[in-house]
Amino acid sequence: MSRRRERIVVAGAGVAGLRAAERLRELGFAGELVIIGAEPHRPYHRPAVSKQLVTDEWKPADAILPAYRALDAHWRLGTTALRLDPSRRLLALPGEEKLRYDGLVIATGIAAKHLPGAPGHHPRIQRLRTLRDALTLRAGLAGDKGPVVVVGTGFTGCEVACAMRALRRTVTIVGRSSMLLATSLGPELGARLTRLHHDNGVRLELGVGIAHWGIKADAAAIYLSNGKILLASHVVLAVGSTPGVGWLRGSGLVVDNGVLCEPTCHAVGARDIVAAGDVARWPNLRFDRTPRRIEHWINAVEMGRAAAESLLAGRSAAKPFTPVPRFWTEQHGVRVQAVGLPELNERSHPRHPAAGAPAITRYARDGRLVGVAALDQPGAIVDMTRRFDQQRLDDRLQRTVKEQRWHTIAGASTSDSVSSRS
Numbered sequence: 001m002s003r004r005r006e007r008i009v010v011a012g013a014g015v016a017g018l019r020a021a022e023r024l025r026e027l028g029f030a031g032e033l034v035i036i037g038a039e040p041h042r043p044y045h046r047p048a049v050s051k052q053l054v055t056d057e058w059k060p061a062d063a064i065l066p067a068y069r070a071l072d073a074h075w076r077l078g079t080t081a082l083r084l085d086p087s088r089r090l091l092a093l094p095g096e097e098k099l100r101y102d103g104l105v106i107a108t109g110i111a112a113k114h115l116p117g118a119p120g121h122h123p124r125i126q127r128l129r130t131l132r133d134a135l136t137l138r139a140g141l142a143g144d145k146g147p148v149v150v151v152g153t154g155f156t157g158c159e160v161a162c163a164m165r166a167l168r169r170t171v172t173i174v175g176r177s178s179m180l181l182a183t184s185l186g187p188e189l190g191a192r193l194t195r196l197h198h199d200n201g202v203r204l205e206l207g208v209g210i211a212h213w214g215i216k217a218d219a220a221a222i223y224l225s226n227g228k229i230l231l232a233s234h235v236v237l238a239v240g241s242t243p244g245v246g247w248l249r250g251s252g253l254v255v256d257n258g259v260l261c262e263p264t265c266h267a268v269g270a271r272d273i274v275a276a277g278d279v280a281r282w283p284n285l286r287f288d289r290t291p292r293r294i295e296h297w298i299n300a301v302e303m304g305r306a307a308a309e310s311l312l313a314g315r316s317a318a319k320p321f322t323p324v325p326r327f328w329t330e331q332h333g334v335r336v337q338a339v340g341l342p343e344l345n346e347r348s349h350p351r352h353p354a355a356g357a358p359a360i361t362r363y364a365r366d367g368r369l370v371g372v373a374a375l376d377q378p379g380a381i382v383d384m385t386r387r388f389d390q391q392r393l394d395d396r397l398q399r400t401v402k403e404q405r406w407h408t409i410a411g412a413s414t415s416d417s418v419s420s421r422s
Contacts, residue, residue: 006031008311009091009099010073011081012107012244013037014046015297016277019304020105021071027312033073034099036091038108040078044131047297050159050238051330053134054141055166060131081108084251086270103311106259106267106275107304108244110295115151115237119215125235128156137234141167146233149222153177153206154184155329157238158193161202162332172203172230174222179206185342185373189361192375193331200332205230241295243279257281258293263320265307276300276307286322286388287341287370294341296327324388326381337381340371340388 008024010017013035021035037043044063052058076093083092084104091099112127119125124140126133141148148164150157153175164171177183180197182190198204205224214221222230245255253267254260258281260268265282267273275282277300281291302323310318328337345363360380363371372384 006102007100008033008103008105009101010035010105010107011091012105012109012277012279013039013041013043013075013077014107014109014277014300015043015065016109016300016304016307017105017107018043018065018067019301020107020276020308021073022067022069023305023308024312025069025071027309029312031102033071034076034101035071035073036076036079036081036093036099038078038080039130039132041131042075042077046129049131049134050128050156051163053131054128054138054160054163056138060135063131081247084248084253086251086253086273089272102272104273105304105307105311106248106273106279107277107300107307108247108279110241110243110278112156112237113240113242115210115239117210117213118151118235118237119213119220122215122220124218124220124233125237127237128160129241137236140234141169144218144233145169146219147172147231149174149220149230149232149235150238151175151210151235152238152240153180153182154238154240155181157236158197158331159329160236160238161197162200162330165201165332170203172205172232173197174205174208174210174224174230176209177206180204183343185336185338186345186361186363189373189375193336196332196334241278243281243293245279260291262315263322264310264315264318265303265321266310266315266318272311274307274311276303280307282321284322284325284341285320286324287344292341294325296325298326299323324385326385335376335378336373337378338371338373339381339385340369342371342373344370 010021017035021033043065045065048058048063053063079093081091089101093099112129126137147170150160150173157173158180161171161173179190179194181193209225211223211225220232220235243258245259248255252269254269258279259275261275261280261282262268263283263285265274265276267275278295281293283289283291303321306321324339325341326339328335342363344365346365360374360377374380
C-alpha cells in the first residue's frame with residue numbers, strides 16, 4: 001500500500017453525509033476526511049424545515065445535528081461540487097480547485113422541484129427544502145396575516161398546511177390528486193387523512209390544475225382549472241423533488257433519477273464510490289431487484305452508515321443494504337407511521353377495529369406483505385417492523401446476494417476497498 005495518506009471525501013453535508021463520516025471513524029479510518037456542503041450550515045434536522053422552523057418553535061441553532069463522535073474532519077461548507085472525474089479520482093470545486101480522493105461518498109440529496117408556469121423569482125412564491133427557505137417563509141409570514149396556498153398533496157405540502165393551521169393562518173391545499181397522500185399511503189388511508197385536514201380547517205382544492213397566475217407585489221392570484229380564483233399572500237410549491245446529480249453528468253456514472261447503485265451502495269460503473277440518502281437509487285433486495293430512491297430521514301441515516309461500511313469493505317466483501325424502510329409524519333396531532341414500501345402494493349387492506357378507531361392498513365404484492373401504515377399506533381408499528389426483519393428474502397434474491405452478480409452484470413469495477421487505516 002502507498003505511504004501517501006488516504007483521503008475520503010463526503011460530498012454532501014446532510015444527515016446521510018454526517019452519519020457516513022461518523023461510521024468511517026467508528027470503523028477505524030484514520031486518513032483525511034473532507035466533508036463538502038453546498039449550504040453554509042452544519043448538518044441540520046431537515047424535517048423541521050416544514051414544521052418547527054416555519055412556526056418559529058425552533059431557532060436555527062435548535063436544528064443543528066450533533067455528531068456522536070469526534071470526526072476530525074475538514075468541513076468545506078458553502079462549497080458546491082462542480083464536476084467529478086472518476087478515472088482520475090478528482091472532484092472539481094469552485095476556483096478551478098481539484099480535490100483528489102481515494103474514496104468518495106456521494107450524499108448530495110435532492111432539490112425541491114419548480115412548478116412549470118409558476119413565477120420563478122417572486123418573493124411570495126417559494127419552494128421549501130432548506131433552512132434558508134424556512135427562514136425566508138417565516139419572515140414573510142411575520143409581515144402579514146393573509147391567506148397561504150400550498151401547491152402539492154404529498155408529505156411536505158400537508159406538513160406545511162398543518163404548520164399554517166398551528167399559526168392560525170387560512171390555508172388552502174391545491175393539487176391534481178383527488179386526495180392527500182394517496183400516492184404514498186393508498187386511497188383508503190389517503191381519504192381518511194384528507195378528511196382530517198378538512199376537519200382541521202384546511203381548505204382543499206383537489207383534482208384541479210393551475211391554469212395561470214396573476215402576480216402583484218403583495219399577493220398572487222391563482223386561476224384554477226375549475227374556474228375558481230385563489231388569492232394568496234404566500235404560496236408554497238411542494239410538487240416533488242429532483243436528485244442532486246447535475247454535477248455528476250458526464251462523469252460516466254448512471255444518474256437517471258439519482259445515482260444508480262449496486263445493492264451494496266457502490267455506484268455502478270466507478271471505483272471506490274458509494275452513494276447514500278435521497279440521491280441514491282439502489283435495489284433493496286428485501287423487496288425486489290428494482291432500483292429505487294427512498295426520500296425518508298431514517299433511510300438517509302441508515303444508508304449513510306451502510307455506504308461507509310461498504311466503501312471500507314470493498315465490493316467483494318460488502319454486504320447488500322436491505323433495510324426495512326420506516327417513516328412517520330404528524331398531521332394535526334395524529335401520528336402517521338409506516339414501515340416497508342406501501343407504494344409497491346397491488347392491494348391495500350384497511351382495518352378499522354371500531355368506529356373512529358385508529359386505522360391500520362396492510363399493503364401486499366404477489367401475496368407478500370410489502371408495507372404497513374398506522375395512525376397513532378406506535379406499538380403496532382414496532383411489531384410490524386420486527387415481522388419485516390424476520391421475513392426472509394425471496395430465494396432468487398438470496399442467490400443474487402450470494403453470487404454478487406449485480407456489479408458484474410452492470411459492468412462495474414471490482415477494485416479494492418479504501419483501507420480502514422492510513
